[in-house]
Amino acid sequence: MTEQSIVLKSLLRQRHWQTYGTFCREYDKAAKKVDPALQGRWPSRAQLHRWLSGELKGLPYSDHCRVLEAMFPGLSAAELFAQSTPEIPAPRSSQDRPIEVPEPADDPQLADVTAVFSSRSAFSAAYPPASLFDGANEISACGLSLNVICQSYPDHQLKRLLENGTRIRCLFLDPEGEAIKAREREESYTDGTLQTLTALNISMLTRLKNRLDPEAAERLEIHVYDETIRFNILIVDGTTCVVQPYLPAARGVDSPTLVITDNTAADGLFPVFDQVFTSMWERSKPV
Numbered sequence: 001m002t003e004q005s006i007v008l009k010s011l012l013r014q015r016h017w018q019t020y021g022t023f024c025r026e027y028d029k030a031a032k033k034v035d036p037a038l039q040g041r042w043p044s045r046a047q048l049h050r051w052l053s054g055e056l057k058g059l060p061y062s063d064h065c066r067v068l069e070a071m072f073p074g075l076s077a078a079e080l081f082a083q084s085t086p087e088i089p090a091p092r093s094s095q096d097r098p099i100e101v102p103e104p105a106d107d108p109q110l111a112d113v114t115a116v117f118s119s120r121s122a123f124s125a126a127y128p129p130a131s132l133f134d135g136a137n138e139i140s141a142c143g144l145s146l147n148v149i150c151q152s153y154p155d156h157q158l159k160r161l162l163e164n165g166t167r168i169r170c171l172f173l174d175p176e177g178e179a180i181k182a183r184e185r186e187e188s189y190t191d192g193t194l195q196t197l198t199a200l201n202i203s204m205l206t207r208l209k210n211r212l213d214p215e216a217a218e219r220l221e222i223h224v225y226d227e228t229i230r231f232n233i234l235i236v237d238g239t240t241c242v243v244q245p246y247l248p249a250a251r252g253v254d255s256p257t258l259v260i261t262d263n264t265a266a267d268g269l270f271p272v273f274d275q276v277f278t279s280m281w282e283r284s285k286p287v
Helices: 007-014 020-034 045-053 062-071 120-126 129-133 155-163 178-186 193-210 214-218 270-283
Strands: 113-117 138-142 167-173 220-225 231-236 240-245 257-261
Touching: 007 045, 020 045, 020 062, 113 120, 120 240, 120 257, 129 155, 129 231, 138 270, 155 167, 155 193, 155 214, 167 178, 167 193, 167 270, 178 193, 193 220, 214 220, 220 270, 231 270, 240 270, 257 270
Parallel strands: 138 167, 167 220
Antiparallel strands: 113 257, 138 231, 231 240, 240 257
């Protein structure tokens, strides 16, 4: 039997909008043009799953249809929810390009891993901090010194994010703890290099927090933990997760890096590392 899918699902893949967070952001952009009152009224994750799985009987409510038609000009809601097959490709609006993008969740061996890099530097070249943080609503990071936030992203940009409503949680390896000393020994540092760098980064964020108004300052949370370091985890908007393991006797910059996208894969890695961050945060202490 020929496998069928919904045209909307195919178009989301073509535009790289298939993750829930990205879909909601694009939905909001279209809703603002249609009727500002519709902003923030995107479908729930479960609703979107029903839309894309073909379980929906008929069409969504009229407001959803209006926004979807604005997202994909030239296509009606009925066309968006029609079945497409490999023999009958999904119709494209004039803004679409014929890009074929494989869906990681379709391969159980990949789950929700969307990119793999041999080192942190290779990852940074492909994903500069601005591409990750600009416009983000929530940033959660844990690791050692968190240079990607403290050294690679300008202070004024962090300040702007916080003043515009972004919530930022930073979890550092405690520069006064035993775990960071163990890591220094493992990396053959004898002069407190990691302790000094981590303390400097914490101080930088603390100074930034002190320059913010009280409401914005509350959105910047700085915690420390003192446990054997295993991963550097960065989660942006609950949809993109960057994971870097700490290897024996190797600097963090030499760590392989995984980019994981929350695409609701049943056996994906995103919820695993999201839970790792949450549990570490709950055990940590504020600065």
